[in-house]
Amino acid sequence: RVAVSLATRSGEVLATHPAGVRRRFRRILAERGVEVTTGVSVRAAEDGALVFEGRDGSEAAAAFDEVVWCAGAAAPDFLARNTEFACAKDGGFIRVSATYESVSHPGVFAVGDCAENVDHPRPRAGVFAVRAGPPLLRNVIAALRGLPLTPHVPQTHFLSLISAGDRYAVLSRGPFSLEGAYLWHLKDYIDRAWMRKYTDLPDMPEPPVALPD
DSSP, rough: OOOEEESSSSSSTTTTTOOOHHHHHHHHHHHOEEEEEEEEEEEEETEEEEEEEEETTTEEEOOOSOOOOOOOOOOHHHHHHOOOOOOOOOTTOOOEESSSBBBSSOBBOOOOEEEEESSSSSSSSSSHOOOOOTHHHHHHHHHHHHHOOOOOOOOOOOOOEOOOOTTTTTEEEETTOOOEEEHHHHHHHHHHHHHHHHHHHOOOOOSSSSOOO
């Protein structure tokens, strides 16, 4: 029998998600026999063992055969180390305003996993990076034309579909949550449809005019 353990630095699993989602996953993990350890960081990885350090400075070792190491989002470290951009202390993200312009360097724009919106902080979710594209484009064009920039307020709630294994998933949007096998199929459909945008590419149209030799 395979024994699975889950360790996290946070005080509980999925700490940034709504309480209903956290309750559902605590139950799912318990039903599947997954041992959960919270509030610990990995101090060292040794041959066949991880050394955990608790918030009180205590240490404990856990033996393993295989490790899946999941790290949080962080900007490329050269941004904070080798540039003069104002960057967040946690994660090294370029700090931008509601226009997605750097708070320290006018004319420099950033979105997605390299940026932190100081005017409208949001969780690290891909939906915010994707939907920042159109307002970013408008503001880059405005900056090139010498026009005023337009602030953008990202949405507050967003849909999350989290796979729980065995073709089962949990849905959340704001404080609302659901779970079931049918939600896994919905997630699978959405994910495959998204990936097809990058694999099933249309033929490029012919150029409108003949190109010179």
